[in-house]
Amino acid sequence: MGFQLTTFLAIVGAVIFSTTSILTIIYYNSWKEENVKQEAEIEEKDNGWLSVLFVLVPIPAVIFSFIFMYTLESGADQLLKETQIETEGIIIGGSSNSVHVRRGSFDYSSVSVKFQTKDGKEVVATEDVSEYEFKGFYKGQKVMLIYSSEDPQNIELLTTKSAIKKFKDSEERDISANDLLVLMDAKDIQVLNLLNKITYGWTFDQNIQAYTNKSKNMVFQKQPSEIVFISGEVSMYKLPKQFMGLDFKDITEGGIGNPMIQRERNLENERFLVSIERTRSGQQRFVTTTVAKK
Structure with a gap:
């Protein structure tokens, strides 16, 4: 439901509800037989009830319009999600x-x-x-x-x-080193759901036998003993630190260099070997991360 329609319905509903509520309070019990004549006499003498409404209605109308707007939006969103x-x-x-x-x-x-x-x-x-x-x-x-x-x-x-x-119940964040280890141990039937839980847009491409996320320029491929993750250059800065935070040891030949220019990082622990390498395709630069079982 659009915001403009929701706002219109909420305001109209709030004004009607506030007006009828105030009139109900003002004229409560006036419909009883013993009060009808008395109320009629008051009406003849005092025609200022409309001015009272103009003063009293706006405040509750504003409050109820927000309540109605929230209720309408929540209901529409819940229906859409289901x-x-x-x-x-x-x-x-x-x-x-x-x-x-x-x-x-x-x-x-x-x-x-x-x-x-x-x-x-x-x-x-x-x-x-x-x-x-x-x-x-x-x-x-x-x-x-x-x-x-x-x-x-x-x-x-x-x-x-x-x-x-x-x-879509997606966390919409970057894939981390820990995510790659989870995906490494995951069953094939779980991979697509896990990827989309992290960031939405993954599909399986039958032609290349890999998972792709075209909107974010990422590729993920899983083999029984190895996974390959292709992503943007930010991975060259983030992933090595994340792996080392998971008790991986850096075994890069020549040691750790400037991440702005270093082409490759290698890490390992008791179970896995990790290679993080810069690659180029035309004018585009990518980072290929490979996690392999020992």
């Missing part, structure tokens, strides 16, 4: 607006996405995004999203870490 189906969509439009208030402005942006449901139905849904996110979208852009099987208009774009953490 009935989610993942698919690819295309950005077909969007808008960004700014509402000026007394002490600043309130910005809200949204994008329209077209996608096809599992049963072949074409759907166009609108999703609210931050102003910063909006600037990164363009017409025709392909995006991964989830939609509710019960309400295809209820969607979430899987374009931010917060959305992925919330709906």
Whole structure:
């Protein structure tokens, strides 16, 4: 459910609820037979009840609007999480607006996405995004999203870490040395789930018989006695320190050098040999980490 629709429903609901609640309190017991005549006489003499409402309604209305908004959003998110189906969509439009208030402005942006449901139905849904996110979208852009099987208009774009953490239960962090050791001992059937628990976007590529994460430029391959992990250059700085923190001994020929220029690091413990090496493919640089059983 979009933020704009949720806000509108919450405000309308809060105003109606607050108004009826205050009127109920003011006119409590007025419907009893012995009070009807008395209330009618009061109404004739005093027509200022509307002004009282204008004073009393706004405060509870604001409070209840936040409560209703939270309830609506939570309900929609819970339904989406329980009935989610993942698919690819295309950005077909969007808008960004700014509402000026007394002490600043309130910005809200949204994008329209077209996608096809599992049963072949074409759907166009609108999703609210931050102003910063909006600037990164363009017409025709392909995006991964989830939609509710019960309400295809209820969607979430899987374009931010917060959305992925919330709906995919992924930690969205770098793969660590300890993760590699866990993956080394994991069964093949567990690997894909473990990888996506760390960072979302892994799939198994049958052509190269390896797990790939195209959005993060990573590759992971598992053999019975060896794993190979290809990642960005940050691994050259982080992984050696992490392995040494796990009681691995550095056995690099020539010793530990400047991580900015050192091409290779080698480490070991009682069970494993680890090689961390810089590689290049065209203009791109990668780090290949190999963990092998002794």
